[in-house]
Amino acid sequence: GPLSERCLLDVRLGELPMWLATRDLSPQGLLGGVQRAWSSYCDKYINVKRGGAPGVSMLLAGYCLLSYGWSYQHI
């Protein structure tokens, strides 16, 4: 389909800057994007009948990596 309606996984590498230009980069747009990403993650891994450890352990692992990146200036 047209470039502006594809999600990130379907965009080829050469079209990435153009695709970024078509995205809504205002604060509301960014906030909406973050909210959508969070709700899709929750619907896939947390709001299920038989969820498990991976749903929350991925969040914790991401948090560990982020905090390691923030706290060590030599990176």
Next chain:
Amino acid sequence: VLHATRPLHTSQQRLAPLPPLPEKGGEVRHGLIPEEFFQFLYPKTGVTGPYMLGTGLLLYFLSKEIYVVNHETVAAICILSVIIYGVKKFGADVAAFADKLNEEKVSNAVAVKNAAIKDLETAIEEEKKEQWRLEGRTYLFDAKRNNIAMLLETNYRERLMTVYNEVKKRLDYQVAMQNLKRQKEQDHMIQWVEKSVVQSITPQQQKESIAKCILDLKALSRSAQAAV
């Protein structure tokens, strides 16, 4: 303020009840990496691709000292090993316990729903029975009408009886009056006749009649003696 003309529930999704939650979450390998990553790399690198990528990245971080090995590394290793051991050993039990809790909640809700359905069905039965009872109201009114007719008839006959009795009493009174009058007239006349007869008997006639009676008696006694 709710405007009455504003259309409500126009989108298609609202018509059905909420879709149920999916049974299982997305597949995650080793508890950390989603399955989609492995599928993403499979066409180019096969099955071992992501593992080689992971090993290469780890060695690169270690050798370039992007990840520094210090006391926190040892702490992290100990904590992670304890966590993994705990999850592997008690994971199934905790999952079963959580499933049981869910089952209880769902069964409570289903029991409430079934009870409500049963109550409504009994209410429907009662309603149908009431409708059936309603059909008998014609018979009810016929019976009432018959009762009232009988009451009226009884009352009418009672009053006829009263009238008859009263009239009979008055006629009896008249009859008794006439009888009494005739009797009194008779008695009076008899008395008057007797009195006049007695008065008309003069003493002369009395002596003559007594003498005659004595003569008759003597004759009778003579004939009687003769007969004996």
